[in-house]
Amino acid sequence: MIDTDPGSPDFNSYASVAVLESFAARRGRQITGDTEVMLIRAMDYLEGLEWDGRRTDPEQPLAWPRSDAWFDDYPIPAGKIPRQVISAQCMLALEAMNGELLGSVREAAVKSERVEGAVTTTYAVADGETFTPQYPAVFAVLGSLAAGRGYAINAFAERG
Template sequence: MIDPDENSPTFNSYASVNDLKKYAEDRNITLADSGLEALLIMAMDYLESQKWLGKRTDVNQPLSFPRSGLSRDGVSIPSDHIPRLLIQAHCRLAIESVENDLQPTLGAEVLSERIEGALTVQYAEGTNTGAPNFSWLKGLLSGLIDVSDGFAINTFSMR
């Protein structure tokens, strides 16, 4: 069961089923009447796997939000509520999950390997689609999500 009430001990979703229906309706997207809670849960799993900026408001809260120390376009985001953009991202990811596995197991079935000075690996066709790339997510959640790829080089020059 979906519980979008951040003050509830069973809080498990940023978006409600009604949020999802309204988001889809506003964009002329048709969704089945059943299974909407499962779509929201899959989208929630994806969101909870992201690297967020700021810090949890309460160390014991069940989800990553609400958070403190966040701002977007120079405006502080209150640490006592869920940002509307996050609810929109949650709904869009739920819709994406209809046709895409948001967290696929990566890898492909190896058909053959050969080592002769250079390594040759052949993969079964269609078994390694890779992780989904939602470029819109980074833009939508700007100021909330860590968009770095975990790789940085700090350089300096001395003369």
């Protein structure tokens, strides 16, 4: 069961089923599948992101609400879940109709073909492999609220 009350110990979704259905309808999308499962899959994905600010309460079940978070140089009031986060969950829930959002990541072997003296072609994905899905529209909506996944390396280059 979807619980959108941040004060509840069972809080498990930023968007309700009604919000998802309205979001889909406004975009001309037909929902197929279990909306609650789609929302939970979307939450699983969102919970893996690195967010701006810090949790308002260290015991809260989800990443939002947060304190010290900013969007477009404006502070997000503590205790508020931004509209962008709710929209991102709905976008991901619609993507979840097509399957898992967090499938296992397998690095594809590089395949290279060369015709002597003519052309060399290299494929990033080998036969039978698939691409790891990316959701750039979700990160465009979230903007500076989410830093993404994994790690970052800062590097500086100077001419000698």
